[in-house]
Amino acid sequence: MKRKNLLSKIETQEIWDVIIIGGGASGLGTAIESVTRGYKTLLLEQHDFTKGTSSRSTKLVHGGVRYLSQGNVPLVFEALRERGFLQKNAPHLVSNLSFLIPSYSWWSIPFYTIGLTIYDLLAWRLSFGRSKPQSRTKTIAHIPTIKKTHLKGSVLYHDGQFDDSRLGINMMQTILDKDGIALNYMKVTGFQKLNSKINGVQCKDQETGKEYYIQGKTVINATGVFVNSILQKDNPNAKDAVTVSQGVHLVIDREFLPSSYGLMIPKTRDGRVLFAVPWHNKVILGTTDVEKEVSSLEPEATNDEIDFILETAGRFLSKKPTRKDVKSVFAGLRPLAAPQNENESTKEISRGHKIHTSEAGLITVIGGKWTTYRQMGEDVIDTMEKENNSPRTHSSTEYLKLHGYKENVDFNNPFYYYGSDTEKIEILIESDPSLKKWISEELKINKAQVVWAFRHEMARTVEDVLARRTRALFLNAKESMRIAPVVAKLLAQEYNYDSDWEQQQIEQFNSVAEKYLLK
Numbered sequence: 027m028k029r030k031n032l033l034s035k036i037e038t039q040e041i042w043d044v045i046i047i048g049g050g051a052s053g054l055g056t057a058i059e060s061v062t063r064g065y066k067t068l069l070l071e072q073h074d075f076t077k078g079t080s081s082r083s084t085k086l087v088h089g090g091v092r093y094l095s096q097g098n099v100p101l102v103f104e105a106l107r108e109r110g111f112l113q114k115n116a117p118h119l120v121s122n123l124s125f126l127i128p129s130y131s132w133w134s135i136p137f138y139t140i141g142l143t144i145y146d147l148l149a150w151r152l153s154f155g156r157s158k159p160q161s162r163t164k165t166i167a168h169i170p171t172i173k174k175t176h177l178k179g180s181v182l183y184h185d186g187q188f189d190d191s192r193l194g195i196n197m198m199q200t201i202l203d204k205d206g207i208a209l210n211y212m213k214v215t216g217f218q219k220l221n222s223k224i225n226g227v228q229c230k231d232q233e234t235g236k237e238y239y240i241q242g243k244t245v246i247n248a249t250g251v252f253v254n255s256i257l258q259k260d261n262p263n264a265k266d267a268v269t270v271s272q273g274v275h276l277v278i279d280r281e282f283l284p285s286s287y288g289l290m291i292p293k294t295r296d297g298r299v300l301f302a303v304p305w306h307n308k309v310i311l312g313t314t315d316v317e318k319e320v321s322s323l324e325p326e327a328t329n330d331e332i333d334f335i336l337e338t339a340g341r342f343l344s345k346k347p348t349r350k351d352v353k354s355v356f357a358g359l360r361p362l363a364a365p366q367n368e369n370e371s372t373k374e375i376s377r378g379h380k381i382h383t384s385e386a387g388l389i390t391v392i393g394g395k396w397t398t399y400r401q402m403g404e405d406v407i408d409t410m411e412k413e414n415n416s417p418r419t420h421s422s423t424e425y426l427k428l429h430g431y432k433e434n435v436d437f438n439n440p441f442y443y444y445g446s447d448t449e450k451i452e453i454l455i456e457s458d459p460s461l462k463k464w465i466s467e468e469l470k471i472n473k474a475q476v477v478w479a480f481r482h483e484m485a486r487t488v489e490d491v492l493a494r495r496t497r498a499l500f501l502n503a504k505e506s507m508r509i510a511p512v513v514a515k516l517l518a519q520e521y522n523y524d525s526d527w528e529q530q531q532i533e534q535f536n537s538v539a540e541k542y543l544l545k
């Protein structure tokens with residue numbers, strides 16, 4: 027996993043079969059598909075893996091109850107099937123979570139039970155369990171802090187829950203396990219062309235500033251909300267293919283939802299759904315859907331979005347969360363396939379994916395969901411084979427166990443998300459027992475995790491460790507800032523860097539983390 031070994035491989039490999047731009051769900055999924063079909067595969071990410079939208083989801087592996095109510099049955103069918111595959115391929119990261127839809131009118135219980143029974147039936151053999159109406163007494167027993175006035179009961183249904191950036195890291199490791207290369211901090215800055223056809227990329231190492239010119243038979247644009255800017259590097263007149271919509275989440279303590287059940291509020295003021303989901307030792311509330319003009323790697327929540335989430339959640343919980351209860355606030359940008367009808371609001375745009383090939387041969391994947399990343403990757407590589415008139419290969423990813431695969435994981439164990447790597451971290455601790463020491467007892471992060479992240483998960487910075495290898499920044503921004511100096515020191519020891527580097531890292535992390543604090 028040493029960066030210098032990976033860099034020397036890109037210097038010596040003459041021509042790659044497939045170069046993928048973007049290390050989020052779409053790019054990582056496409057790279058796994060490509061490498062497992064026998065193609066020499068290189069993935070380039072400008073920042074860290076899953077730095078973009080793919081670390082900022084609601085953490086659900088789901089068919090999308092909302093899309094069913096919009097009548098988008100094919101999308102729900104596809105997502106429920108993919109939910110089932112993902113749970114089988116990464117059982118250490120995807121858990122079966124029970125949700126309650128609270129009912130304050132008698133009619134809504136049969137209404138949602140029928141709708142959710144259709145949802146269950148669409149999942150067919152990959153069902154996570156049957157939906158059932160629940161009495162008022164049972165509803166309160168499951169979620170003691172639910173608002174009780176006028177409560178009639180609820181409907182219970184099942185969906186998947188996961189840790190998005192941890193899945194991304196395991197996907198990156200799967201690419202390497204299969205002899206592909208995935209590099210973070212390598213920004214694609216332009217294309218190389220021969221006879222007007224793309225035959226490679228120009229990219230810049232964000233750590234050293236060194237430029238590389240890499241040849242590839244096919245280049246794939248999987249850059250999420252940055253798709254348009256990459257398309258314009260190929261053709262300055264390219265039309266926008268992506269519309270951007272922001273979604274915000276707030277993280278609060280478990281005392282507001284002291285339960286293993288999630289809460290799904292089926293109709294918010296703006297006609298969406300809102301989730302309250304137990305995640306690690308906290309609860310995530312979200313999300314919103316607001317059109318944005320500008321794409322950014324660190325989008326920021328607006329006061330309106332924050333107030334909307336607090337107000338909506340407060341109407342369904344006995345103790346209303348307030349701004350001072352928020353431990354972390356994070357925003358993500360949805361890359362939505364630009365609609366034909368410009369007047370369509372972002373919440374009406376389909377979450378399905380589209381694939382498009384430019385005149386110069388750049389294949390772009392647009393839209394989709396975390397849940398459907400595997401199908402997106404399969405469709406991209408099928409498109410590539412068709413466009414190149416190359417022999418058809420067959421996908422094997424439906425049953426591909428991802429790095430870290432482990433059955434019968436105890437999700438109450440704070441280290442569950444390492445899966446089969448847990449034992450290797452224990453061996454690391456045996457070799458140096460001082461690594462067992464907590465850095466944050468509250469967030470259950472020890473020193474060994476930092477060393478592990480650097481040596482085996484391609485973490486390069488304090489932010490990589492605290493935002494995406496562990497989820498400290500997303501769970502409690504203030505606590506993550508408190509522990510940043512210890513993480514900086516451990517990384518500096520690994521790199522053999524001096525105290526200036528440590529200080530610079532702490533400052534860089536704090537400037538990002540400030541945005542996750544709610545003042």
Ligand SMILES: Cc1cc2nc3c(=O)[nH]c(=O)nc-3n(C[C@H](O)[C@H](O)[C@H](O)COP(=O)(O)OP(=O)(O)OC[C@H]3O[C@@H](n4cnc5c(N)ncnc54)[C@H](O)[C@@H]3O)c2cc1C
Nearest residue numbers: 048050051052072078079080083084086214250273396397
């Ligand atoms: C608020 C919200 C909640 C969501 N909740 C869920 C959910 O619960 N379940 C679900 O299934 N889906 C959910 N989604 C959808 C899901 O998160 C996205 O569909 C998915 O993460 C998009 O992945 P991506 O790879 O296309 O984009 P990204 O994750 O943004 O990845 C694109 C990557 O490209 C990189 N890049 C850009 N330009 C360059 C360049 N020049 N060179 C190299 N790299 C470059 C970026 O740095 C970025 O890392 C949610 C989305 C949002 C916004």
